[in-house]
Amino acid sequence: MSAASTGDVPEDVLLARAAWSRLVEPGDPVAGAVVAALGPVDAVDWLRDCARSEPAVGGDPVGLPDRRLASAVARWVPRLEGLDAERDLRALDRRGGCLLVPEDPRWPSSLGDLGPTAPHALWVLGATDLHDLLRGAVAVIGARASTAYGEHVAATLAAGVCDAGRTVVSGGAYGIDAVAHRAALGAGGRTVAVLAGGVDRLYPAGNARLLGAVMDQGGALVSEVPPGSVPSRSRFLQRNRVIAAVSSGTVVVEAAWRSGALSTAGHAAALLRPVGAVPGPVTSVSSAGCHRLLREGQAVCVTDVPELLELVSPPDAGEPSGAVGPDDPRPRDPAARRLLESLPVRGGVAADRLARTAGLGLEEVRGWLGRLEVEGLVARSGDRWSRPCGPQ
Amino acid sequence: MSAASTGDVPEDVLLARAAWSRLVEPGDPVAGAVVAALGPVDAVDWLRDCARSEPAVGGDPVGLPDRRLASAVARWVPRLEGLDAERDLRALDRRGGCLLVPEDPRWPSSLGDLGPTAPHALWVLGATDLHDLLRGAVAVIGARASTAYGEHVAATLAAGVCDAGRTVVSGGAYGIDAVAHRAALGAGGRTVAVLAGGVDRLYPAGNARLLGAVMDQGGALVSEVPPGSVPSRSRFLQRNRVIAAVSSGTVVVEAAWRSGALSTAGHAAALLRPVGAVPGPVTSVSSAGCHRLLREGQAVCVTDVPELLELVSPPDAGEPSGAVGPDDPRPRDPAARRLLESLPVRGGVAADRLARTAGLGLEEVRGWLGRLEVEGLVARSGDRWSRPCGPQ
Numbered sequence: 001m002s003a004a005s006t007g008d009v010p011e012d013v014l015l016a017r018a019a020w021s022r023l024v025e026p027g028d029p030v031a032g033a034v035v036a037a038l039g040p041v042d043a044v045d046w047l048r049d050c051a052r053s054e055p056a057v058g059g060d061p062v063g064l065p066d067r068r069l070a071s072a073v074a075r076w077v078p079r080l081e082g083l084d085a086e087r088d089l090r091a092l093d094r095r096g097g098c099l100l101v102p103e104d105p106r107w108p109s110s111l112g113d114l115g116p117t118a119p120h121a122l123w124v125l126g127a128t129d130l131h132d133l134l135r136g137a138v139a140v141i142g143a144r145a146s147t148a149y150g151e152h153v154a155a156t157l158a159a160g161v162c163d164a165g166r167t168v169v170s171g172g173a174y175g176i177d178a179v180a181h182r183a184a185l186g187a188g189g190r191t192v193a194v195l196a197g198g199v200d201r202l203y204p205a206g207n208a209r210l211l212g213a214v215m216d217q218g219g220a221l222v223s224e225v226p227p228g229s230v231p232s233r234s235r236f237l238q239r240n241r242v243i244a245a246v247s248s249g250t251v252v253v254e255a256a257w258r259s260g261a262l263s264t265a266g267h268a269a270a271l272l273r274p275v276g277a278v279p280g281p282v283t284s285v286s287s288a289g290c291h292r293l294l295r296e297g298q299a300v301c302v303t304d305v306p307e308l309l310e311l312v313s314p315p316d317a318g319e320p321s322g323a324v325g326p327d328d329p330r331p332r333d334p335a336a337r338r339l340l341e342s343l344p345v346r347g348g349v350a351a352d353r354l355a356r357t358a359g360l361g362l363e364e365v366r367g368w369l370g371r372l373e374v375e376g377l378v379a380r381s382g383d384r385w386s387r388p389c390g391p392q
Numbered sequence: 393m394s395a396a397s398t399g400d401v402p403e404d405v406l407l408a409r410a411a412w413s414r415l416v417e418p419g420d421p422v423a424g425a426v427v428a429a430l431g432p433v434d435a436v437d438w439l440r441d442c443a444r445s446e447p448a449v450g451g452d453p454v455g456l457p458d459r460r461l462a463s464a465v466a467r468w469v470p471r472l473e474g475l476d477a478e479r480d481l482r483a484l485d486r487r488g489g490c491l492l493v494p495e496d497p498r499w500p501s502s503l504g505d506l507g508p509t510a511p512h513a514l515w516v517l518g519a520t521d522l523h524d525l526l527r528g529a530v531a532v533i534g535a536r537a538s539t540a541y542g543e544h545v546a547a548t549l550a551a552g553v554c555d556a557g558r559t560v561v562s563g564g565a566y567g568i569d570a571v572a573h574r575a576a577l578g579a580g581g582r583t584v585a586v587l588a589g590g591v592d593r594l595y596p597a598g599n600a601r602l603l604g605a606v607m608d609q610g611g612a613l614v615s616e617v618p619p620g621s622v623p624s625r626s627r628f629l630q631r632n633r634v635i636a637a638v639s640s641g642t643v644v645v646e647a648a649w650r651s652g653a654l655s656t657a658g659h660a661a662a663l664l665r666p667v668g669a670v671p672g673p674v675t676s677v678s679s680a681g682c683h684r685l686l687r688e689g690q691a692v693c694v695t696d697v698p699e700l701l702e703l704v705s706p707p708d709a710g711e712p713s714g715a716v717g718p719d720d721p722r723p724r725d726p727a728a729r730r731l732l733e734s735l736p737v738r739g740g741v742a743a744d745r746l747a748r749t750a751g752l753g754l755e756e757v758r759g760w761l762g763r764l765e766v767e768g769l770v771a772r773s774g775d776r777w778s779r780p781c782g783p784q
Contacts, residue, residue: 282670288695
């Protein structure tokens with residue numbers, strides 16, 4: 001188990017964490033509470049005691065209502081049969097993988113925000129220091145049924161994230177996810193695919209080569225379920241909370257009205273992570289979910305890389321936001337503007353005529369004409385005023 | 393002055409209002425305050441006194457700082473020269489128009505929300521009962537430089553507004569405005585064009601025929617400046633406040649980053665009217681202004697007619713919002729869902745196997761299987777469970 005145990009984590013902790021990730025479905029908050037209360041090793045022993053003394057539970061370590069704990073134990077006990085954490089770790093090791101656990105300094109600390117629903121362990125292929133790899137990472141996610149438009153935008157955003165030195169996180173699916181991973185690799189950046197099934201099952205199969213490249217080029221494949229686990233629908237939904245939690249922000253590029261990407265956005269919002277949505281044509285069903293997020297105020301409208309980077313780390317107060325257009329050379333005062341507009345296109349006019357046309361007082365007009373002449377915005381010829389020659 | 397005096401408004405009030413709309417530029421709050429304090433007729437007399445006794449002002453009717461009032465009077469006095477309200481009314485009358493003033497019951501009362509910047513009068517061609525015509529009206533506005541996409545959406549929204557029995561308000565410009573007016577007419581609805589110049593100057597000239605149709609088919613052309621007035625830039629910007637005020641809501645279909653449509657949206661927001669923005673491709677500069685409104689939280693994302701109608705008049709609390717997708721036939725309980733997903737595609741399995749696969753307790757699995765069998769979502773054969781035959 002060389003690769004699987006390179007961290008400074010005791011072997012029994014590693015095995016216990018691996019066991020818990022096999023025993024329970026992702027996101028089970030009761031398991032999280034039990035493991036937090038007893039520690040992973042003692043929690044496994046406690047569960048074995050429970051199984052032996054059924055139906056009575058072997059003591060209540062977490063102060064839960066009896067029925068809730070008993071029902072949770074009843075969920076976990078059937079999987080004690082055939083449990084073999086060492087076998088799971090060997091399967092990972094054969095692929096050069098590494099089991100990361102919360103006790104490992106390479107564990108992405110952002111997962112702590114998930115509280116009792118945080119993963120028990122991450123089964124990782126590729127780069128193992130996820131704490132480093134995922135610092136400031138941005139999730140670029142979206143529909144499998146993507147359009148050329150969405151793919152173009154996803155590629156632009158993912159490349160921009162990498163150019164900013166950040167990692168692109170996505171779900172390894174067809175469509176927007178695949179484009180995000182591919183564009184990150186194309187930009188020479190690093191990218192992490194969080195999978196719903198085991199990391200030994202590259203799903204979907206059509207993305208196996210892409211996922212291999214993700215792993216080979218400094219990134220990682222990550223799953224909270226052990227090797228051999230199938231990617232079920234509920235695991236996909238739970239996987240989305242991991243994508244949301246390990247990223248400092250999430251942008252949804254395209255999503256149908258009902259889309260898994262919206263569940264990721266919901267998790268990100270619940271974790272107080274910024275969420276962006278890319279608008280698109282209202283005639284495109286692939287943008288309907290993004291528009292829904294915008295309508296419901298769950299996401300900020302993101303249209304380009306600077307807006308995405310601003311979303312995931314707001315600029316310092318002192319910095320210009322870059323969101324303001326070019327300077328307008330015209331005077332800001334509405335009276336001065338009206339005066340300039342009242343100048344005829346050709347020829348000159350007297351100040352009293354200008355006053356009537358602009359609806360301004362004669363003295364005010366005279367005052368402005370003097371100032372505007374200094375600025376080169378009006379020209380004078382005797383007592384007649386005109387537009388200056390040449391470009392203004 | 394038959395057409396111009398069909399309301400129950402005294403002749404001198406009508407003439408005084410007409411005079412004020414000639415004397416001051418749109419949106420001058422000092423003029424609004426003076427007219428409100430003295431009444432329109434006495435306010436004209438007061439201004440003539442001011443002009444005779446310059447530089448001293450003929451008494452302060454509004455309690456403004458001296459300098460502010462003096463400066464305002466200095467703006468207005470030059471236009472007393474050549475003032476001829478009767479001539480302006482005759483010019484309107486020759487075109488069969490009507491001068492509406494706040495004293496007329498046909499005046500759109502929504503303009504009162506503009507306070508001292510409300511128009512002094514509206515010069516109207518076409519339908520004269522603007523109070524009726526503009527009740528629940530919706531402004532559909534946008535860029536002159538529109539795209540085929542924006543025009544498609546504008547036409548759909550404008551027709552939908554008319555189908556709901558509401559009037560479409562817009563600015564009579566090329567692009568989105570013209571499409572909105574045209575689609576309203578095509579839907580057999582009524583539409584109002586609020587112009588920045590005099591109603592005798594159909595601007596832009598290329599829309600003259602369309603604007604004629606607006607007037608002829610139950611709608612109206614409206615301006616707060618007298619016949620013969622040119623549509624200057626500042627008048628365009630002030631015109632936008634009238635569009636915003638007479639409408640119960642405003643939707644921006646396409647707009648560049650800097651666009652007059654954004655000024656209308658700003659006025660609508662300031663008047664606490666709902667503002668919508670239609671998203672579009674982030675690759676289209678014609679949608680950049682809409683995305684800006686969405687990003688800055690100034691507008692709600694509007695993608696179709698129901699969303700627009702919901703924006704301008706929120707549905708009753710008891711009504712379904714229509715924004716929810718079709719019912720999902722699957723059970724809402726996550727355990728039941730996981731159980732159903734764990735059923736093999738072909739063949740049957742025993743309950744204990746299902747418990748391990750789904751990560752659920754055996755008793756829970758047995759409980760759910762019974763209920764799901766009743767609902768026809770699982771099938772039983774002996775002690776083995778499978779997916780039911782045929783469509784679920």
